[in-house]
Amino acid sequence: MPRHPNKKRAPGRPRHGTLTRELILKRALGLMDREGFEAITMRRLADHLGVTPMALYNHVRSKKDLFGSIAEYLTTQINFDCDEPDWRDRISTCFRRLRDACLAHPSAVHLMESLEAAPPAVFRPMEITLAALDEIGVTGKDAVRIYFLLMNFTMGQLSYEIRGPFESLDPAQALAGSRLKGAEFAYIQRSVSFAEWDFDSAFDFGLSVILNGAEQISARRTKSRAGRRARTT
Amino acid sequence: MPRHPNKKRAPGRPRHGTLTRELILKRALGLMDREGFEAITMRRLADHLGVTPMALYNHVRSKKDLFGSIAEYLTTQINFDCDEPDWRDRISTCFRRLRDACLAHPSAVHLMESLEAAPPAVFRPMEITLAALDEIGVTGKDAVRIYFLLMNFTMGQLSYEIRGPFESLDPAQALAGSRLKGAEFAYIQRSVSFAEWDFDSAFDFGLSVILNGAEQISARRTKSRAGRRARTT
DNA sequence: ACCTGAACACCGTTCAAGT
DNA sequence: ACCTGAACACCGTTCAAGT
Numbered sequence: 001m002p003r004h005p006n007k008k009r010a011p012g013r014p015r016h017g018t019l020t021r022e023l024i025l026k027r028a029l030g031l032m033d034r035e036g037f038e039a040i041t042m043r044r045l046a047d048h049l050g051v052t053p054m055a056l057y058n059h060v061r062s063k064k065d066l067f068g069s070i071a072e073y074l075t076t077q078i079n080f081d082c083d084e085p086d087w088r089d090r091i092s093t094c095f096r097r098l099r100d101a102c103l104a105h106p107s108a109v110h111l112m113e114s115l116e117a118a119p120p121a122v123f124r125p126m127e128i129t130l131a132a133l134d135e136i137g138v139t140g141k142d143a144v145r146i147y148f149l150l151m152n153f154t155m156g157q158l159s160y161e162i163r164g165p166f167e168s169l170d171p172a173q174a175l176a177g178s179r180l181k182g183a184e185f186a187y188i189q190r191s192v193s194f195a196e197w198d199f200d201s202a203f204d205f206g207l208s209v210i211l212n213g214a215e216q217i218s219a220r221r222t223k224s225r226a227g228r229r230a231r232t233t
Numbered sequence: 234m235p236r237h238p239n240k241k242r243a244p245g246r247p248r249h250g251t252l253t254r255e256l257i258l259k260r261a262l263g264l265m266d267r268e269g270f271e272a273i274t275m276r277r278l279a280d281h282l283g284v285t286p287m288a289l290y291n292h293v294r295s296k297k298d299l300f301g302s303i304a305e306y307l308t309t310q311i312n313f314d315c316d317e318p319d320w321r322d323r324i325s326t327c328f329r330r331l332r333d334a335c336l337a338h339p340s341a342v343h344l345m346e347s348l349e350a351a352p353p354a355v356f357r358p359m360e361i362t363l364a365a366l367d368e369i370g371v372t373g374k375d376a377v378r379i380y381f382l383l384m385n386f387t388m389g390q391l392s393y394e395i396r397g398p399f400e401s402l403d404p405a406q407a408l409a410g411s412r413l414k415g416a417e418f419a420y421i422q423r424s425v426s427f428a429e430w431d432f433d434s435a436f437d438f439g440l441s442v443i444l445n446g447a448e449q450i451s452a453r454r455t456k457s458r459a460g461r462r463a464r465t466t
Numbered sequence: 467a468c469c470t471g472a473a474c475a476c477c478g479t480t481c482a483a484g485t
Numbered sequence: 486a487c488c489t490g491a492a493c494a495c496c497g498t499t500c501a502a503g504t
Binding site: 197 | 360382389392393443
């Protein structure tokens with residue numbers, strides 16, 4: 001619904017600016033949250049702001065720019081930092097906060113996926129992860145790999161969780177009407193009931209598996225260093 | 234370019250069917266591979282087939298249906314099965330084949346992400362994973378969690394790899410013109426050079442970390458079973 | 467059954483014209 | 486500087502009309 005439904009504004013610059021870049025971003029995010037990512041249209045957003053579609057182009061270069069800016073607005077609001085002494089806790093809470101932010105805005109993942117360049121703020125989790133891993137002697141390629149493992153898992157599960165994959169993931173539903181026989185999926189059907197799936201604990205499980213992997217690398221490195229020391233002395 | 238550029242076809246049914254559902258799917262996939270996911274348009278696809286846009290609707294319910302069918306066509310062609318004796322190898326090659334298929338069709342990941350329901354064939358990796366894990370005593374919730382870890386990691390890294398994230402992931406480029414200072418990303422800048430990043434080995438690394446996690450659970454379970462046995466006897 | 471042509475209700479974006 | 490209105494080049498899809 002437009003803000004001025006009855007009194008139509010005449011052309012020309014209004015006395016006080018009705019539009020701001022920030023207002024546009026906020027309203028766009030709100031519209032996205034309520035009506036979904038696909039619903040965001042320059043025309044619909046303009047309508048929502050009580051304004052002509054073209055008015056948006058005074059504050060935003062293009063739709064791509066708009067989406068990029070929303071993502072930046074969203075990610076810069078996340079506080080990734082915390083002062084836990086344990087390196088595992090620092091990494092965990094960092095990705096948990098990212099996850100929480102994305103769950104709070106159901107279209108956030110879809111939005112991120114649509115971007116060609118990630119907003120700069122998402123480098124914070126990377127920096128925090130690399131710093132924490134450095135503490136236990138995991139550096140270089142291995143550290144970056146652990147980071148990607150964490151990031152890809154986090155975003156991947158979010159993607160599943162948000163679009164409610166379990167209407168389509170429930171084998172009973174997904175297999176219905178397909179050429180594949182249900183008999184070929186014996187283990188799936190015998191597995192845990194999808195109705196009682198808990199994404200939160202699955203996420204914590206995933207984090208701990210990956211961080212255990214980091215710890216193993218750490219142990220291996222210190223051992224091989226000790227081995228080298230023993231040989232040289 | 235249309236197939237009949239000069240001799241325009243008159244309305245009415247042609248003597249031999251020019252269009253098939255399969256032909257449409259194949260050409261759409263080809264067009265997607267060459268010109269990208271966004272380039273796929275009912276009108277452009279029709280043009281490519283030398284046909285009116287509406288002709289497609291005789292073989293395809295909608296654009297959504299078209300995309301779903303392409304995904305199904307693509308995934309059913311993947312051979313996930315192999316007869317390696319080692320459970321780790323069976324899981325690894327299964328996901329490696331999924332990965333190879335997606336890398337062969339650069340828009341495949343984008344296509345999958347756009348679907349509301351995954352094509353049934355992607356349940357094969359789940360079945361194979363659950364079966365292999367069952368062999369080492371990892372079942373139920375834990376097994377499904379391991380599967381999701383593998384699947385989310387695989388698709389997540391593919392997503393990064395395909396859209397060539399490293400123009401935007403290179404901190405030097407991504408941080409340029411942003412409000413975030415480069416000094417806040419000391420560990421990133423000190424980390425491995427993005428130019429020499431190897432996705433293939435990063436993928437193998439990820440798989441082995443996750444499968445190590447599965448092995449740890451297996452060991453923990455057999456130990457606790459042994460403990461229970463010792464206490465009861 | 468299978469194709470065309472016209473039409474409908476949308477898109478993002480440019481451009482000239484207003485104040 | 487900031488908004489409007491008309492226009493352009495696109496979309497997906499429906500529907501009647503052809504054979």
